[in-house]
Amino acid sequence: TNRTTFNWTDSRIVEWEKFAELAKYEPESQKPTVKALLIVAYSVIIIMSLFGNMLVCHVVLKNKRMHSATSLFIVNLAVSDIMITLLNTPFTLVRFVNSTWIFGKAMCHVSRFVQYCSLHVSTLTLTAIALDRHQVILNPLKQRMSLTKGALSISVIWLMATCFSLPHAIYQKLFQYNYREATVRSLCLPDFPEPAELVWKYLDLSTFLLLYLLPLLIITITYTRLAKKLWLRNAIGDITTQQYIAHHKNKKKSIKMLMLVVVVFAVCWFPLNCYVVLISSLGIKTKNSLYFALHWFAMSSTCYNPFIYCWLNESFRSELKSLLCICQKVPPAGDNALPPMVTSYREAWVEQPRHRKGLASQTVCSTVNMQTANTEL
Known part of the structure; x- marks a missing residue:
């Protein structure tokens, strides 16, 4: 069974010591003001994350010009954020507020799995985007990643994330104990096989190093090379024309956006990841206020990406205004006269090789920026 019951008076001392050690993750009862603050804070995250990430999916699916391998990665980020928002954040909030787990044995495993899986999917997807941008910008003549290869890459990402998340999900256990007279509480806690402390320690440490720090190191090196390429020197054969200048500016804007997404993700998750490693490695007991704040x-982090896209991307901004009925934008008549793509789409989500004609006859303007270059990610 995955349910163990402890009693303050009749538990065996060995079992109780084990339970007390596991309980280092469990917060005590909360004051009413703290409960209210937690409910408001987490509710804001849940609402903003669901709305924003669903908006991202809606914009990409609605705009056929965005149907490319890069767009799949962006949607994949949004899906992983939606998953953790629906299957982890609300359950964690209730656990924090009530100081007990009320969702049963199955969700004890699922919630833990989702937290780790979503983190790994996001990290690996950001790495895939960085490597794809590296290939596109530094090797512009090589073949782009197709939709099929993009979908295959996402499948591999989810498979890897699932494999690395399963140990955390499998070795969860629902503990029950008599907190006070006629009061039984349930705790969803890690329960690793012996030697439990070593398994816990090295699992968290390896996860932190291999699936957080290492991908971020790869991303940092990749974007550093791209920054040198775009900001410090021009490619051989570049022609200083209005179209090229606009196109080059859009590439820089695209990289800035992606770098900001990575920085926000890394900064948000770094404190909690470090704290979890410290808890498992040093055996320290968590402090309520600190753990709540870090979690x-x-x-x-699940609600920032849509704002970044809307801030730096006209297509997302226009779609948001439309959905909120702030204003209804009617595409200029000239849009219908444009060919499906121009070469300035090279860095955009739309990366179909068949649309490479008409470079000399096209002029980069605000309309093109909204429909094409501003969809670059």
């Missing part, structure tokens, strides 16, 4: 900060 909320990590979960808040």
Whole structure:
């Protein structure tokens, strides 16, 4: 069974010591003001994350010009954020507020799995985007990643994330104990096989190093090379024309956007990841206020990306205004006269090789920026 019951008076001392050690993750009862603050803070994250990430999926699916391998990665980020928002954040909030787990044995495993899986999917997807941008910008003549290869890459990402998340999900256990007279509480806690402390320690440490720090190191090196390429020197054969200048500016804007997404993600998750490693490695007991703050900060990463896209991307901004009925934008008549793509789409989500004609006859303007170059990610 995955349910163990402890009693303050009749538990065996060995079992109780084990339970007390596992309980280092469990917060005590909360004051009413703290409960209210937690409910408001987490509710804001849940609402903003669901709305924003669904908006991202809607914009990409609606705009056929965005149907490319890069767009699949962007949607994949949004899906992983939606998953953790629906299947982890609300359950964690209720656990924090009530100081007990009320969702049963199955969700004890699922919620833990989702937290780790979503983190790994996001990290690996950001790495895939960085490597794809590296290939496109530094090797512009080589073949782009197709939709099929993009979908295959995403499948591999989810498979890897699932494999690395399963140990955390499998070795979860639902503990029950008599907190006070006629009061039984349930705790969803790690329960690793012996030697439990070593398994816990090295699992968290290896996860932190291999699936957080290493991908971020790869991303940092990749974007550093891209920054040198775009900001410090021009490619051989570049022609200083209005179209090229606009196109080059859009590439820089695209990289800035992606770098900001990575920085926000890394900053949000770094404190909680470090704290979890310290808990498992040093055996320290968590502090309520600190753990709540770090967990909320990590979960808040799910709602920032849509704002970044809307801030730096005209297509997302226009779609948001449309959905909120702030204003209804009617595409200029000239849009219908444009060919499906121009070569300035090279860095955009739309990366179909068949649309490479008409470079000399096209002029980069605000309309093109909204429909094409501003969809670059």
